[in-house]
Amino acid sequence: MDDEFELGREHAQQRDDATDVMVRDRFYLPDDLYLDGNSLGPLSTDAEESLEHVLDEWRELGIRGWTDGDPSWFHYGERLGERLAPMVGAREDEVVVANSTTINIHTLIGTFLDRCAREGRGQKVVVNDLDFPTDHYAIRSQLRTRNLDPDEHLVVVESRDGRTIRKDDIAAALDAHDDVGIVFMPSVLYRSGQLFDLKSITDLAHEHDAYAGFDLAHSAGVIPHSLADDGVDFAVWCHYKYLNAGPGAIAGLYVHRDYHGETPALAGWWGHDKETQFEMRTTYTPATSAGAWQTGTIPVLSAAPLLGVLDIVDDVGIERLREQSLALTDYFMYLVDERLPECSIGTPREQSRRGGHVAVEHEEAYRITEALKERGVVGDFRPPNVVRLCPSPLYVGFEDVWNAVELLREIIDGREYEQFAERDGGVT
Missing domain, CATH: 3.90.1150.10 (Aspartate Aminotransferase, domain 1)
Structure with missing residues (x-):
């Protein structure tokens, strides 16, 4: 070098x-030198234009924007998911824009813990001690909801140097616990910037009969992924860092096609099957795509800047x-x-x-x-x-x-x- x-x-x-x-x-x-894009990316002219476009639609169409917007607001999360899918190496129906990163961790960890219980798998979750704290907060909450003691069911892989996590230590944690159901790791550690090998960790989890999930917050938009080919089961990420979609921008998630049709742990009306959503049935029917993991109505103004930013990423x-x-x-x-x-x-x-x-x-x-x-x-x-x-x-x-x-x-x-x-x- x-x-x-x-x-x-x-x-x-x-x-x-x-x-x-x-x-x-x-x-x-x-600022003169803006070197904080891994925390909050700056505004782009493209994001500004796509936000203004939605504001114009709101002004001119009112409620008709849900059907007549471009793209229609009703399918906004799915359309953005289709745009994002190549960036993370997924099929179009495996990605949706929805919720916040923490809510997505809640619903996906909860969903796969429920699968573990139904399938007779273990219900421990392997994480690491250098994770961003919200990951642990959400996972511990989902464990408590299922009457599982977080102190017993959250297996924390410790760092040897305070900077990085070794794959063989993840393997050792799996070997030491025969009741692990989920391995949940970041793609990149938020403090040191260590990049994990997602495929090898996924393979390791699957070898131990566990699901593999990842938090891509510090890689989405700057590192290409191949989630589907790598066999990753689920993933979450935000869009306000390298993807420059604005403070508190709506988040993204990926769910492998094998699990489409599953009822999410946090079911909401926006994840209902779109064809029958407005029949207002009291029984939930999940969309047969990653769209099922949407909860409440998509915040279109929060999602709109991402549409413009993706034009930049596609151009480059x-x-x-x-x-x-x-x-x-x-x-x-x-x-x-x-x-x-x-x-x-x-x-x-x-x-x-x-x-x-x-x-x-x-x-x-x-x-x-x-x-x-x-x-x-x-x-x-x-x-x-x-x-x-x-x-x-x-x-x-x-x-x-x-x-x-x-x-x-x-x-x-x-x-x-x-x-x-x-x-x-x-x-x-």
Whole structure:
């Protein structure tokens, strides 16, 4: 990797000149260097236009938008699911846009726990101790709902280094418990950026007669997946990070075709069979697609920006986005190694084990993050010592990465972080 790069701004500029992946002119960037797209992507002109389109439909059509909108609001979640399916490697009817990520974890974990009970499988769920907390909150809640003690039924694989999870430790957890029903892992760890091998974990789960589910929050939109071919049973993700669909944007989910027709754990009228939905039957009939896992009426205004963003992703291509993301994070780590010896990299170096952001570690990570913001560089802090910086390939280039590392150098040399108070909670 290192022999591909050189120090100096000119090299970064040459790299930018040689690529046509970045489409910065289609985004509104609120800061000088916006490196927080793994938390909240910025607004694009495409998302703005698709939202305005729905507002126009609401204004001009009123309730007729449910049938006469383009696409019709009644099928909005399914149409977006069809657009998303190639990005995650699924068939069109296996993906739907619905709910929030946490609600999707609730309904899918609950659904597969119920299957486990019917099929006589174990009802323990294997997770890991570096997961984003909401995953555990939702799973523990679903276990309690079924009178299963979360302390006994949630099997937590511990990290050996506080940064990564080893596959052989997941295997050891499965070997140690013969009553596991579900393995639920992230695609990318939110703190360190470790990328998991979804196929190998799926195969491992299936070998132990368990279902395999994944949280793709930190990979959807920047890493291509092949969920159907890999045999993944179910997955969830959000759209406000790399897919830039807005704060609190509606989430997405995937359910393998083998389970279509299943009654979801959180059944709601929007997941009812569309042909008979407005017959208002009191008995629930699930849609025979991933659409069954919708609950309440789709929030069209929350979903609309995603329609525009997908035009950008389709124009660039998810494979090219991944290639550019890897080059940018390679370059980021190279510069940190060369220019910031007092910092360490918490992100795996191998491309096959790395997501789209870089975890820069320093004992003053929180105050350094605040100093970066003061200088117009927006990243975020994750305890205990990580400055997360994300060169999202749609609007961040090599020169941006070079500038960010040079500003880090200045902040550390000048001890600029000392003007900021120690962390006392709050949003980071």
